[in-house]
Amino acid sequence: MLPDLPFDPACVLIDGTWRRTTETIAVSDPSCGKILATIARGSARNIDQAVAAATRARDGDWGRTPALERGRILNRLSALITDHVDALARTEALDVGKPLSQARADAMALARYCEFYGGAADKLMGQTIPYLEGYTVYAMREPHGVTGHIVPWNYPMQIIGRSVGAALAAGNACVLKPAEDACLTALWFAHLAQEAGLPDGALNVVPGYGGEAGAALSAHPGIQHLSFTGSVATGRAVQIAAGANVVPVTLELGGKSPQIVFDDADLDAALPFLVAAGLQNAGQTCSAASRILVQRGVYDQVAQAMATAYRTLRGGPALDNPDIGPLISAAQKDRVQEHLNQAKGLTMLAEGVLPDNLPAGGHYMAPRLYGMVPPDHPLAQEEIFGPVQVLIRFDDEADACRIANGTAYGLVAGIWTQDGGRQMRLARDLRAGQVFINNYGAGGGVELPFGGHGLSGHGREKGFEALMGFTTLKTVAARHG
Ligand code: NAD
16 A cells, blocks of 8 residues: 555646646556556646746746755755655555665665755856956856656656756756656655745646657747656657757667676676666666676576576565566566567576466566577667566677677666776777676666767766756856956
């Protein structure tokens, strides 16, 4: 059961007021398929109202709130999130189907984002620029104004933290469209933000379908910046819609991220990262290490060790804190199954265990590990977004780099080797927004700028860099003689 929610989940939040919508959406618990809550089905009209409210906040109280005070509000919000971590984690586990400990980590990350951006708000400075004799020139960082945030279902709290947290710190007024499958913690976040003292209209939340509220937000002429995380197809649609208004977009669209294991790697250290970074959140992670590239000399050893680890993995309902929870929905399970239908002819090295007594309506899928997968096979090229990893064998460094860079994506990469020169060469040559050496963060680290190349998207969120993305630069040139 859900904890007692201190807000009405069938509402949108616009201009500080929780309003019921005429139409609603029933959302279910992925662990059992039963109805969990009824949420608002936000409309294009609600988006209009939310953008208008954000515009008033930008031009009013919020726009005049000093950076120090914005930071204090975010720090109070961080403390409130920390106070509610258990309830937020339980809500997320039930809404997304993610194991309770992972949901708890997400809630802690949300608090940490607010702390990080709260601390950074008054340290965002401009530049003075040497220019001609008799001039003083400076460039100041300004918020875009009204920012739109379209968030997926896989990591709602983390993605809200890294985009809305940074946007508010920089002084923007936000309109947030959470995913229709998982919006409860987004609403809870907004409720706590009100309690922390965020002025009305600085954060507006409109849950609803992508094709309705999402499309209306991405095409809205009153938005000055859009941040989108989700699928490539939707990301393209969002960019095209925003393009019509010449609005800048940050896109984070997933990946096919490799971890590369060389013969000289510390395998004991690598093994837990190889498996966990692929299967966290049942593989529904944009930065999942879904390809494991292994050098010939240790290939059999790594394959055997990973297969052994897989056979101990247990699926189960999110609140039981299993190794692998259910997938978010029946539709997502069907999508993963469609990918797996292409696996005919491949060697399945191991499969996890699904206990017999799982709730019948849950969307469970045993994790699968495939071995000796050709680098150009669809399972080694396409983002599956489910509990599936492929092992690919390589011969030397050049081979590894070519295979690692050989997909349309470029989000994260991991390197396991003791050779310092090789670490540096690959860190330089890998086409990825983040490279981890002898560890793998799965996008982790609030402080670490994150984003992709190619179909993984563009722009950077997280870290101090996100503040740059949520601001624009105004140059002031004064001629004074
Ligand atoms: P999606 O891209 O359709 O949805 C992500 C967000 O975009 C949701 O809030 C959704 O309501 C919204 N949206 C949908 N259509 C829209 C539109 N036309 N205009 C504006 N917003 C719109 O993703 P999904 O259907 O939830 O999942 C499908 C696939 O996307 C998954 O299988 C996976 O491959 C990928 N995905 C990637 C990530 C990631 O973190 N990169 C996250 C979720 C899903």
